[in-house]
Amino acid sequence: MPPLLQLPPLAAPSASTPSATPSSSDPSSAEEAGEVLTMSCLGSLGQFGNQIFQYAFLKLFSELRGASIVCPDWIGRRAFALHDPLPPREPRLRLPFVADRVVLSHRGWRRWASEREPLASLLRANGGKALSGRALRRDFPQVSGDALSAEGARRLPRGSYDLCGWFQFHTSVWAAHTPRLRELFTPEPALRAALEALLLRLRRGGEGRTSRSPLAVLHLRVAQTRGGEARGEALHAGGGWVSEEWEDRYTFWCAPHEWFVRWVVAEAAAAAGGGLAVVICSDCPHAAEHIASRLPSACCQLRWEDVKGSAEWQAVWEAWRAVFDGHACEPLLRLFLDWWVMTQADRLAISNSTFSFTAAMLNAAGSQQRSVAERAPAFYRPVPEAGGLESFDPWDSKPLLTCAPEHAKALFGGAGSYS
Structure with missing residues (x-):
């Protein structure tokens, strides 16, 4: 791990x-x-x-x-x-x-x-x-x-x-x-301003066609998971945690990519003529590329790489360095960027992961952008029993869902592959 x-x-x-x-x-x-x-x-x-x-x-x-x-x-x-x-x-x-x-x-x-x-x-x-x-x-x-x-x-x-x-x-x-948690987990003021400017720059990409489109974000968690079972998350060998004794069966599982493809196709169709701006957050480039290759024409993929040389990116980097007293590292920033953009999504599809689940909890855009009369909730998650993504309320749900042996066998065929 x-x-x-x-x-x-x-x-x-x-x-x-x-x-x-x-x-x-x-x-x-x-x-x-x-x-x-x-x-x-x-x-x-x-x-x-x-x-x-x-x-x-x-x-x-x-x-x-x-x-x-x-x-x-x-x-x-x-x-x-x-x-x-x-x-x-x-x-x-x-x-x-x-x-x-x-x-x-x-x-x-x-x-x-x-x-x-x-x-x-x-x-x-x-x-x-x-x-x-x-x-x-x-x-x-x-x-x-x-x-x-x-x-x-x-x-x-x-x-x-x-x-x-x-x-x-x-x-x-x-x-x-809820209000107290959103207050606690608001980025440092200068960092927040830089992040918001960067997201605006990102959404102006694609010849400006995405600036007013709904923002759909997908989180594909792949690392430290395998079909049906996986070792526990994030154990620090130097801190006394014994990783081989922390195995959580059927908790750290990864949904098939096809579930996310079906979801984004449905969201793009529902967006009518306005299109859909899509950000794919993943710890696996192969998984992100696989989903990106299946995006319908109504979608415009937005990638951090497309704005990395911009003044807005540099401002985020400088703000990040400042909050870390000049000792910042880019992998940590990229991780935080992915989490933060999920808190800004209009539609969010999470993995079975607390990384994206907490972003859903702290997302105010998705929870406020539809009236009661509108068609659907903003948040979706993979559900083994359903064989796909289902809507959920981040403030009335279990943070993690288990994948029982019978569902793991059906999903993964007893193997460690889920792509």
């Missing part, structure tokens, strides 16, 4: 930045004022889409409890200008774990957490023997989706904790926090 994209180093804090306050470098000062929450797994347990869920839970849960937070470095810290206090490098901040219920079932996490409290004490009390899943669920402090309500957030006893997990609850429990 490919390694995680590595963040550039943080620049030394200056007196003008919020992170230079005493609590930014010394979490103990925050702890003296009350409850402190952190999430040491952020940046290690999952890639960007997972990190959106993780940070969102840390932030909302802390606000509901009136707690301070200490947050590890992650992409969003710079891209969204989130100036939370950083944990000290030495000594490490060690707080008792509170787990997302789902993570308790993973052998990799249990092995890693066995040397941390409270699991270390639970194991000692059990004579050093491994605990069953039932015992863990009974005795280990944990949170679920109801922790995102004012009442549910207070059920955990008062104290300072290290939250660990994915927090990918059914999004109906997140819906009440």
Whole structure:
């Protein structure tokens, strides 16, 4: 599996930045004022889409409890200008774990957490023997989706904790926090302005024919997936995560390309004479080329490569370098560009991936551009049981769908090919 994209180093804090306050470098000062929450797994347990869920839970849960937070470095810290206090490098901040219920079932996490409290004490009390899943669920402090309500957030006893997990609850429990989440995950102001100018330049391509066309974005997730099963997403070998113990069967699967072709053909037909501007976001050039070759004539494909030499692209690059203190890298920018353009789409077809699912959640254009009387929702996802893409509500859905063995066999013929 490919390694995680590595963040550039943080620049030394200056007196003008919020992170230079005493609590930014010394979490103990925050702890003296009350409850402190952190999430040491952020940046290690999952890639960007997972990190959106993780940070969102840390932030909302802390606000509901009136707690301070200490947050590890992650992409969003710079891209969204989130100036939370950083944990000290030495000594490490060690707080008792509170787990997302789902993570308790993973052998990799249990092995890693066995040397941390409270699991270390639970194991000692059990004579050093491994605990069953039932015992863990009974005795280990944990949170679920109801922790995102004012009442549910207070059920955990008062104290300072290290939250660990994915927090990918059914999004109906997140819906009440929609305005706050969109506020949190808005790009840094200068970066946002540059991104909007770049998208306008991109849409003026193709002899100007796409500037007023609906923007349809497709996300084709291919890496780290295979027919019916795949290894877990984004495990950092250097951070203590044991990748061979984190296999998630039937969760990381890739829908056949034909499903996306059928969808974009239908969307182009529905766009009438106005045409359709199409952006294909993929971690696999072959997959993107395959879809592009099947686009109907009413579609105009827009590619970042077509504007890479423009003044608008240079402005985005300079803004990106600025938020990363001059240590920016282009692969990280391209990843963020793909995610951000999905938040701007009028029509969005996602993969079974938190990367595009979180973009759908934070997309305001697609959710507002049709009245109730108009024909269809703006968001679509692959559904194995349906054999194609179906409409969904990003704020009332499961973030990931499983592909059961019988559907995997029908889709992929028991092989690892899905093209």
